[in-house]
Amino acid sequence: MATQMFEGRGHAAVYQKYRFAPGKELQQTILGYLQEKRANPAELVVDVGCGSGQGTRFLAEHFKKVVGTDISEAQIQEARDEASMPNVSYLVCPAEELPFEDASVDLLTSFTAAHWFDIEKFMREANRVVKPGGCIVLSTYTVDMSVRYGNCSEKLTKVFRENWDLILKYAHNRIKHVKDDYKEIFEALPFPDKKRVTNIFDKIPMTVADVVGYMESASPYQTFMKNDPEAAKSLLQETEKRMLETMGVSSRETPVEFYVRHVCVLACKGR
Numbered sequence: 001m002a003t004q005m006f007e008g009r010g011h012a013a014v015y016q017k018y019r020f021a022p023g024k025e026l027q028q029t030i031l032g033y034l035q036e037k038r039a040n041p042a043e044l045v046v047d048v049g050c051g052s053g054q055g056t057r058f059l060a061e062h063f064k065k066v067v068g069t070d071i072s073e074a075q076i077q078e079a080r081d082e083a084s085m086p087n088v089s090y091l092v093c094p095a096e097e098l099p100f101e102d103a104s105v106d107l108l109t110s111f112t113a114a115h116w117f118d119i120e121k122f123m124r125e126a127n128r129v130v131k132p133g134g135c136i137v138l139s140t141y142t143v144d145m146s147v148r149y150g151n152c153s154e155k156l157t158k159v160f161r162e163n164w165d166l167i168l169k170y171a172h173n174r175i176k177h178v179k180d181d182y183k184e185i186f187e188a189l190p191f192p193d194k195k196r197v198t199n200i201f202d203k204i205p206m207t208v209a210d211v212v213g214y215m216e217s218a219s220p221y222q223t224f225m226k227n228d229p230e231a232a233k234s235l236l237q238e239t240e241k242r243m244l245e246t247m248g249v250s251s252r253e254t255p256v257e258f259y260v261r262h263v264c265v266l267a268c269k270g271r
């Protein structure tokens, strides 16, 4: 079964504000793979579960026509409201029923979303729409982030992780796919020519406010908010306070480096 999260207008707005685009290392992994498979330049790229378009806008810089799709109208509205290139468009539809002809898509991507789909139905649909010689790329960042600042990075990461772990207690069962580094999703990929890369590290420039905003944008935090709004809000306040104390600064706009690890599964359909 597909799992619907990220639906509300409020969540979509927080999402748009705080979710980052694929970092340079992930971008290079994807573009390098497509070159290796001679799948570049692709004519039609479909970014499934595009949310507010973080990955879709990166794709638009490299490919002729990019369509972002998402089950959430609120997310697609946020994506449409953002400035983007003329070769990008957006559609509301489930990942398991893509409105594209058989063998019409050169590249099908999904960033930090495939674990929410009905995996079996989505893989069937991906197999149907991707052209022979076309590719599927599914990535996610994992939950083991670190935060770096001056000489207190270790302490700062500890503060972040302690609070992040409290939020992750509200994680949906689907996060098991992220925790197993997309192993099950990799195994379900329908093309024999496939690989899984689990050690892609990207440095995302943020501020303390952005890190706290990122925590707020996470689906487990939204569940926490529904269960216990007071505790959820005070957790974010407490995280911010402890981060600033650890860093010895007073401004929440102080820059930090947020390190994420990506997992990426890549596959190419035989010609």
Ligand SMILES: C[S@@+](CC[C@H](N)C(=O)[O-])C[C@H]1O[C@@H](n2cnc3c(N)ncnc32)[C@H](O)[C@@H]1O
Pocket (backbone or CB within 6 Å): 002, 003, 004, 005, 006, 007, 019, 020, 048, 049, 050, 051, 052, 053, 054, 055, 069, 070, 071, 072, 075, 093, 094, 095, 096, 110, 111, 112, 113, 116, 117, 118
């Ligand atoms: C964690 S967000 C990722 C958004 C964006 N790709 C990014 O990189 O930040 C997951 C997205 O998947 C969408 N989603 C969840 N289940 C879906 C489904 N069955 N079909 C299409 N989109 C789905 C959600 O609405 C949400 O926008």
